[in-house]
Amino acid sequence: MAASRFRRTLTRSAAAFVALVLVAACGDGPTGVSILDTRFGTSLGVDLDASTRTATGLYYRDIVVGTGTQATASSTVTVRYELYQSNGQRREGGTLAPFTLGTRAVIDGFDEGIRGMRVGGTRQLIVPPHLGYRDNTIMVFTIELLNVT
Numbered sequence: 001m002a003a004s005r006f007r008r009t010l011t012r013s014a015a016a017f018v019a020l021v022l023v024a025a026c027g028d029g030p031t032g033v034s035i036l037d038t039r040f041g042t043s044l045g046v047d048l049d050a051s052t053r054t055a056t057g058l059y060y061r062d063i064v065v066g067t068g069t070q071a072t073a074s075s076t077v078t079v080r081y082e083l084y085q086s087n088g089q090r091r092e093g094g095t096l097a098p099f100t101l102g103t104r105a106v107i108d109g110f111d112e113g114i115r116g117m118r119v120g121g122t123r124q125l126i127v128p129p130h131l132g133y134r135d136n137t138i139m140v141f142t143i144e145l146l147n148v149t
Contacts (some may be wrong), residue, residue, distance in 0.1 A: 011122050033129050033136055041088020043126060047128060053113035058109050068119025069148040076146040077114055086138045094147045095146070107132050110141060117145045 035057070040046040051061040071077050077100075082093035099105040101114060109131030117123055125141040132139050 008090045009136070033138060035126055035128055035138055036138065038086050038138050040086050040140065041084070044084055044086075044090045044124075046124070046140060047127070051124070051126065054112065056108075056112060056131060057128045058112050058131055060113050061124045062117075062121060063124055063142070064120070064122040064144075066118030066121025066145055068121075068145075070118045071091070071101060071114050071118065071145060071148050073102050073115055076149045077145060079114065079142040080146055081110075084140045084142075086140060091139075098149070110143075113141065114143060114145065117143070119145050119148055120143050 007034040036048065047061065048059060053059050074100050078096065078098045080093075080095045083089060083091045096106075101111050104111075107126060107127070109127030112131065113123060113125035113127070122142065122144045125139075125143060127139045127141065129136050129138065
């Protein structure tokens with residue numbers, strides 16, 4: 001009798017644990033932070049409806065479509081960038097020394113967001129935490145592609 005009651009209690013506890021894990025896993029990415037629920041600073045001009053969402057959860061929108069050489073998965077690129085927190089506060093910016101895409105020289109979202117751009121183009125990236133610095137922060141980049149080799 002006691003063993004039967006113990007099994008029922010154990011089964012219920014296991015079911016409750018599984019349900020809790022499933023509920024916790026329902027966020028927008030591995031961190032649970034949702035880009036769709038984020039209130040972006042108005043100065044950023046974020047328009048998710050006009051942006052493209054990739055399979056990884058990165059959002060991008062071309063502000064200016066370039067006409068030069070296109071960046072591919074193994075291109076060496078030079079970019080000018082501005083990085084903002086989702087509230088509009090600027091974190092950093094500048095021109096990066098040339099780096100090769102696909103070599104993990106930059107965060108995953110930055111690398112992915114440059115692919116397909118053409119020289120002369122400007123693109124806005126909305127990077128979820130799992131493609132960024134993994135600090136539960138959504139980042140917004142404005143990137144201008146200066147050179148592709």
